[in-house]
Amino acid sequence: MSEGSDLRHSPFRPISEFLPQRGHFSLLPFRFIKLDDSRYVLTNFAGEYIVTDRDNLVRFVKKDLAPDSDLYAQLKSRHFLNDSAHSVALDLLATKYRTKQRPLSEFTGLHMFVPTLRCNSSCSYCQVSRKSSTAEGFDMTQAVAERGIEFMFSSPSTVLKLEFQGGEPLLNLDIVRYIVERTRELCRTSGRIVNIIICSNLALLSDEILDFCDRHDVSFSTSLDGPRELHNLNRPSRDFDSYERTCAGIGRIRERLGVERVSALMTTTRHSLSQPTEIVDEYLRQGLASIFLRPINPYGFASSPGTFASYSTAEWLEFYKKALDYIIGLNLRGIRIREEYTALLLRRMLTPFGTGFVDLQSPAGIGISAVVFNHDGNVYPSDESRMLAEMGDPRFCIGNLLSDSYKDMMLSDILIDTISQTMTECVPGCVDCGFQPYCGADPIRHYRLQGDIVGYKPTSEFCQRHMGLFRHIISILENQDTASGVLMNWLQ
Amino acid sequence: MPSLSRMPDGSFVARFDRNVYRLSAVKKAAYKYGDIFHVLIEEGDSFVVVSLGPTSSNTDPEEAVGRFCNEVLDQELREEIAAETNGIRDLLLAQAFSKTSLIDSELETSDYEQASPSK
Numbered sequence: 001m002s003e004g005s006d007l008r009h010s011p012f013r014p015i016s017e018f019l020p021q022r023g024h025f026s027l028l029p030f031r032f033i034k035l036d037d038s039r040y041v042l043t044n045f046a047g048e049y050i051v052t053d054r055d056n057l058v059r060f061v062k063k064d065l066a067p068d069s070d071l072y073a074q075l076k077s078r079h080f081l082n083d084s085a086h087s088v089a090l091d092l093l094a095t096k097y098r099t100k101q102r103p104l105s106e107f108t109g110l111h112m113f114v115p116t117l118r119c120n121s122s123c124s125y126c127q128v129s130r131k132s133s134t135a136e137g138f139d140m141t142q143a144v145a146e147r148g149i150e151f152m153f154s155s156p157s158t159v160l161k162l163e164f165q166g167g168e169p170l171l172n173l174d175i176v177r178y179i180v181e182r183t184r185e186l187c188r189t190s191g192r193i194v195n196i197i198i199c200s201n202l203a204l205l206s207d208e209i210l211d212f213c214d215r216h217d218v219s220f221s222t223s224l225d226g227p228r229e230l231h232n233l234n235r236p237s238r239d240f241d242s243y244e245r246t247c248a249g250i251g252r253i254r255e256r257l258g259v260e261r262v263s264a265l266m267t268t269t270r271h272s273l274s275q276p277t278e279i280v281d282e283y284l285r286q287g288l289a290s291i292f293l294r295p296i297n298p299y300g301f302a303s304s305p306g307t308f309a310s311y312s313t314a315e316w317l318e319f320y321k322k323a324l325d326y327i328i329g330l331n332l333r334g335i336r337i338r339e340e341y342t343a344l345l346l347r348r349m350l351t352p353f354g355t356g357f358v359d360l361q362s363p364a365g366i367g368i369s370a371v372v373f374n375h376d377g378n379v380y381p382s383d384e385s386r387m388l389a390e391m392g393d394p395r396f397c398i399g400n401l402l403s404d405s406y407k408d409m410m411l412s413d414i415l416i417d418t419i420s421q422t423m424t425e426c427v428p429g430c431v432d433c434g435f436q437p438y439c440g441a442d443p444i445r446h447y448r449l450q451g452d453i454v455g456y457k458p459t460s461e462f463c464q465r466h467m468g469l470f471r472h473i474i475s476i477l478e479n480q481d482t483a484s485g486v487l488m489n490w491l492q
Numbered sequence: 493m494p495s496l497s498r499m500p501d502g503s504f505v506a507r508f509d510r511n512v513y514r515l516s517a518v519k520k521a522a523y524k525y526g527d528i529f530h531v532l533i534e535e536g537d538s539f540v541v542v543s544l545g546p547t548s549s550n551t552d553p554e555e556a557v558g559r560f561c562n563e564v565l566d567q568e569l570r571e572e573i574a575a576e577t578n579g580i581r582d583l584l585l586a587q588a589f590s591k592t593s594l595i596d597s598e599l600e601t602s603d604y605e606q607a608s609p610s611k
Contacts, residue, residue: 027573028580029577029584
């Protein structure tokens, strides 16, 4: 090109010539919420987030943002604004949204069987109102089990999960065996994949049971609340040392079936609050590389004074933060251990993939993500609704395996009516919340605590807890230091 | 800023200029503060008048009233975003769950090889 020629149409113009004109963009749908005193979290339609201050947020909404600023570039690349005539950004955004909602099309994956309501532990916080180990009339029959299996294989989900809950499932070993063997038989003929897990205190574990679980590819989930004294205080038994049996069981499963075949979770009581590091250390002592820090649920015996109401959401969050800090510190020293609920929230926040976790779905995951077959054949759309029924309120029961069809139960008024009121995209308090893409609806919990399935969010314990969790996790990620690196590793 | 007065009974009255604040923004802020204030909203010609009576759980009403006013400001910003983006949000939702492209129907039916400039 000769000197002095017209540069107006040249591809070699300065980069500023290619920038859109100031204010020439349209907003794409997004929400925002305060992160702390000075920062806001902005989340787009597909759940990607950006943190900025209020001045920049206002500048963005008022279209007064410099096109060559870093924030403009971030907002554009993460689909908060569109300054192009092309529809590519919209197509991408719609695709990301569809990917996040994919678990909906899978429908029910988790099927929980309650082989018995009898239990050999006397946990102070038992949420299912267990019966004594010798009580009669609380065991599942073969007829109920058979109908439950039929129901499970009626689900369109490509991968099914069969979970034995209790009571203590191993107290009705015959029916556990029947369900497992029958399921594996149907897997062979139908080609379906079913992951099977027994939730047990492991007190009754035997070589015979381990052999059976090895043959049929069955895993275990157990409760370990912390060091011996704390565990036995929370989960006492008249007949045996609860801590001793659980730890021995974890060891036997790891040795016989492999380290991946047993996982544990803890329930926080007021006695746990002062021991976050001791609890994590106990998990390491047992060779467990993951821990699930879980607050107490307001059902069954846990709803009595002195358990659920014995600490506030703020106190639990303080406990969680201390434990998480300690876990991150361990990872930085090369000791691998992961907090599972944080990892689950991170997947929701940082990946385009949805998670099937029942409590964090919109619409609510009840029935859609999980169903429970009680020992008496009654079917509930979540474990919490079963717990509520055991407390005398069977409102959410969707039918009985012996008298109702799959279709009748999954299309029952109580299930459809409840689910239709739980789209957080449009319920008060959630519709504009910046954390909406990461959160979900828990209608049973809100009904239990506030008498309303939607709930009043400003006083909702569920809302306060999750707001606290999201704010804490985003604050760590925003520091972009070694701690955020540990959290990013948990996505792998 | 909205005008704010403290009443002899300990409650507060805030007046929001309707040229600046939408009624819906005031309502959404009132919902959020319903646990610490008894809220009464009246719609006038020029102002939305909000009476805020502290509940027993409100330990610092004066500070909370300030936060309430800032919340109305945030809610107004949200209303502004919604007014501009609700149409595109509905289109995105329809596109996400549709089997055909609603955003660019020509692309959906056109032939890839014909559309390619190199062919």
